Amino acid sequence: MPSRFETTDELEPPVIDPGPDKIIAPGFTYATVTDKIAGVVFKPIQTTPKQWFISLFLAFVAMQGLLAGACWLFYKGVGVWGIVVPVAWGFAIVNFVWWIGIGHAGTLISAILLLLKQDWRTSINRFSEAMTLFAVAQAGMFPILHLGRPWLPYWLLPYPNSMWLWPNPRSPLIWDVFAVSTYLTVSLIFWFIGLVPDLATMRDRAKKEWQKLVFGMLGMGWRGSAKHWARYQMAYLLLGGLATPLVVSVHTVVSFDFAISLLPGWHTTIFPPYFVAGAIYSGFAMVVTLAVPARKWFHLEDIITMRHMDCMGKLMLGTGLIVGYGYCMEAFMSWYSGNPHEMFMYLNRATGPYRYFFWSLILCNILIPQSLWSAKVRQSIPALFCVSIVVNIGMWLERFIIVITSLARDFLPSSWGMYYPTQWDWAVYVGTLGFFLVLMILFVRVLPSISIFEVREVLHHLAPNIADDGPAPAPAHGD
Amino acid sequence: MTETFADRHGKYGVMAQFEDPEQLLEAANRAYAAGYRNMDAYTPMPIDGLAEAVGFRRNWVAPIVLFFGLCGAIGGFSLLWWISVIAYPHNVAGRPFNSWPAYIPITFECTVLLAALSAVVGMLALNKLPMPYHPVFNVQNFSRASVDRFFLCIEASDPKFDLAKTRAFLEQLNPEEVADVEK
Numbered sequence: 001m002p003s004r005f006e007t008t009d010e011l012e013p014p015v016i017d018p019g020p021d022k023i024i025a026p027g028f029t030y031a032t033v034t035d036k037i038a039g040v041v042f043k044p045i046q047t048t049p050k051q052w053f054i055s056l057f058l059a060f061v062a063m064q065g066l067l068a069g070a071c072w073l074f075y076k077g078v079g080v081w082g083i084v085v086p087v088a089w090g091f092a093i094v095n096f097v098w099w100i101g102i103g104h105a106g107t108l109i110s111a112i113l114l115l116l117k118q119d120w121r122t123s124i125n126r127f128s129e130a131m132t133l134f135a136v137a138q139a140g141m142f143p144i145l146h147l148g149r150p151w152l153p154y155w156l157l158p159y160p161n162s163m164w165l166w167p168n169p170r171s172p173l174i175w176d177v178f179a180v181s182t183y184l185t186v187s188l189i190f191w192f193i194g195l196v197p198d199l200a201t202m203r204d205r206a207k208k209e210w211q212k213l214v215f216g217m218l219g220m221g222w223r224g225s226a227k228h229w230a231r232y233q234m235a236y237l238l239l240g241g242l243a244t245p246l247v248v249s250v251h252t253v254v255s256f257d258f259a260i261s262l263l264p265g266w267h268t269t270i271f272p273p274y275f276v277a278g279a280i281y282s283g284f285a286m287v288v289t290l291a292v293p294a295r296k297w298f299h300l301e302d303i304i305t306m307r308h309m310d311c312m313g314k315l316m317l318g319t320g321l322i323v324g325y326g327y328c329m330e331a332f333m334s335w336y337s338g339n340p341h342e343m344f345m346y347l348n349r350a351t352g353p354y355r356y357f358f359w360s361l362i363l364c365n366i367l368i369p370q371s372l373w374s375a376k377v378r379q380s381i382p383a384l385f386c387v388s389i390v391v392n393i394g395m396w397l398e399r400f401i402i403v404i405t406s407l408a409r410d411f412l413p414s415s416w417g418m419y420y421p422t423q424w425d426w427a428v429y430v431g432t433l434g435f436f437l438v439l440m441i442l443f444v445r446v447l448p449s450i451s452i453f454e455v456r457e458v459l460h461h462l463a464p465n466i467a468d469d470g471p472a473p474a475p476a477h478g479d
Numbered sequence: 480m481t482e483t484f485a486d487r488h489g490k491y492g493v494m495a496q497f498e499d500p501e502q503l504l505e506a507a508n509r510a511y512a513a514g515y516r517n518m519d520a521y522t523p524m525p526i527d528g529l530a531e532a533v534g535f536r537r538n539w540v541a542p543i544v545l546f547f548g549l550c551g552a553i554g555g556f557s558l559l560w561w562i563s564v565i566a567y568p569h570n571v572a573g574r575p576f577n578s579w580p581a582y583i584p585i586t587f588e589c590t591v592l593l594a595a596l597s598a599v600v601g602m603l604a605l606n607k608l609p610m611p612y613h614p615v616f617n618v619q620n621f622s623r624a625s626v627d628r629f630f631l632c633i634e635a636s637d638p639k640f641d642l643a644k645t646r647a648f649l650e651q652l653n654p655e656e657v658a659d660v661e662k
Contacts (some may be wrong), residue, residue, distance in 0.1 A: 029627065030523060030626060030627035031626055031627040034523075034626045034627065077590060129485065136637065158562060164561075164566075164567070165567065165569040166562040166566055167562075168563075168569060168571070169559040169562055169563055169581065169582055169585060170563070170571060170574070170578055170581040172584075174585070175585055175588075176600070177585040178584070178585045178588040178589070179584065179588050182588040182589075184592055185592060185595070185596070186591065186592065186595045189595060189596065189599045190595075193599050193602075197523075197524075200625045201523070201625040201626060202626075204622035204623075204625045204626065205622075205626070216611075220603070220608045220609035220610070221608055221609050221611055221612070221613060222608065222609035222625075223521055223613055223615055223616070223621075223624065224521045224522050224523060224624050224625055225519050225520070225521055225606070226519060226520040226521070226522065226526070226529040226532075226533050226535065226605045227519060227530050227533070227535045227606070228506075228508075228608070229522065229524075229525040229526070229529070229530065230530035230535050230538055231481040231539075231540050231602045231605050231606055232525070232539060232602060232606070233542050234538050234540040234541055234602070235544075235598040235599060235601070235602035238544050238594070238598045239598050239599070242544075242548075242591050242594050242595050242598070243591075243595070245587075245591070246588075246591045246595075249584065249587055249588065249591075253584050253588075254583070289555075329570075341497055417650075422546045453523060453524040453525075454524070456523055456524040457524045457525065460500060460524065460526075464579050
């Protein structure tokens with residue numbers, strides 16, 4: 001049986017993807033899997049792949065769009081954006097909803113799949129939790145930038161102030177403040193607490209003094225005590241149990257921002273489940289988009305295997321179908337309601353001034369992802385990567401259609417108006433994409449991007465007696 | 480308080496190193512059966528049943544989370560009620576001041592926020608972390624406790640502890656190595 005350790009070339013052992021049946025390549029021991037994942041962080045800077053530097057540079061350049069866009073916005077005001085009356089919610093809200101949604105797959109992978117005991121989540125949960133955190137950070141910026149007076153966001157919070165004013169707890173916009181800030185906090189602690197045992201591993205593996213110091217501080221003196229693990233696992237399980245309804249509530253509350261209003265196309269009860277499914281859909285697409293380059297750069301194909309890619313493809317297909325059902329229901333209800341405004345709303349989406357966006361959205365979100373029915377597509381990295389990009393674009397278009405078309409043409413033709421994004425809308429949007437990618441690209445290099453202790457647990461469950469010395473397990477052929 | 484062995488000899492305990500988790504689990508069960516109570520096991524990943532084997536009985540994390548979750552729910556709801564009924568009553572289209580269904584989303588978020596924070600803070604506090612120094616790190620091979628080795632430490636504070644006897648006891652459990660843990 002060929003083993004990945006047979007090679008004598010120590011610098012670059014060939015990495016073999018074990019295919020769609022295995023969640024980890026055979027031949028790993030506790031020590032080798034630790035070395036492999038920690039090795040990505042401890043790699044000397046000279047051996048960091050060139051693509052990593054190029055991507056970091058490009059993302060950093062894109063991030064300057066946010067700097068420029070935000071500075072100009074703070075100087076001039078929200079008039080630099082394309083928002084007008086009646087379309088007062090432009091890119092800022094489109095991007096807010098899109099980014100928050102992307103975060104949702106991370107929580108789904110780490111919390112819901114934890115509760116469902118899906119062991120394939122292990123190799124990708126840390127990575128997608130980081131994605132959640134960074135995506136929610138981007139999302140959180142938009143409502144603040146959109147405030148008009150962005151230096152006063154704390155007015156959203158209920159705090160005793162000299163004006164004796166309190167926010168209105170009956171408004172979904174205030175629900176949003178609580179939902180998003182809770183989501184960010186819980187995502188952060190979930191991610192960090194998952195990291196602690198691995199930070200302790202990093203502390204024990206570090207060679208340089210400053211690395212020992214940094215990982216030692218972050219690892220908090222974790223020593224792997226059985227009693228600590230018992231409390232840790234209980235806390236982790238409870239966090240998973242809390243994060244599961246939380247993630248559903250967050251996009252539900254985001255959808256309430258729309259559904260509680262009376263606008264045709266917004267005032268509908270299907271919004272909460274449809275938003276949550278769309279969120280998970282776009283989130284899985286983003287996980288795939290990010291995982292494909294990351295596993296290639298750091299040769300992690302034997303830990304993030306084709307099985308993970310296949311599972312994510314299936315989940316994209318599943319959530320995509322729910323989203324498709326949502327579209328059908330929107331169309332059906334607008335006809336079945338008998339309400340002329342609702343009927344007009346749907347016709348306007350499909351044939352009105354934003355029809356190109358609408359039909360691209362149908363193409364990206366419904367038609368192209370049907371290719372995921374084929375195992376060949378799910379198990380081909382380039383194909384899956386392309387579909388994931390298409391879905392990312394499609395979900396962004398969906399947010400655009402929802403936010404813009406309903407505002408642009410409401411009940412009275414006299415109050416209609418068109419929305420055209422300006423260069424500053426694009427600058428801020430592209431800037432947050434850059435910021436997100438910068439954070440992600442740095443993360444995969446400076447912290448263990450795969451949960452090492454959970455992979456050890458998987459190894460333990462697969463084969464209880466695999467611990468042994470050194471990097472080489474008993475070779476299949478004598479040497 | 481009576482003087483323990485640890486106070487007299489400056490040892491924290493004796494630690495045995497095992498190659499795989501099953502051996503460690505077996506050793507922990509035998510140590511418990513032999514009457515040792517103050518001991519702990521150190522592993523690179525959670526092992527089912529190990530905490531119970533070293534005498535861990537009461538896991539307080541869940542009750543703490545329940546308590547703080549309820550505090551979050553009651554606190555969140557009360558805040559909203561107080562704002563809209565007492566502090567800043569505001570007539571919105573003739574709806575009652577105490578329009579409680581509208582408070583549910585924030586009440587829920589406050590519940591989750593406090594429960595989640597208490598899960599993490601409670602777990603760390605019960606584990607007495609962060610802890611910058613601990614005697615077990617004095618064992619030379621202990622850095623492998625976070626990689627691929629499994630350790631059992633019988634602590635000197637145990638009433639049954641005796642350096643030579645405990646050492647001999649651990650040596651018959653088929654460990655790779657037995658080491659004294661300096662304080």
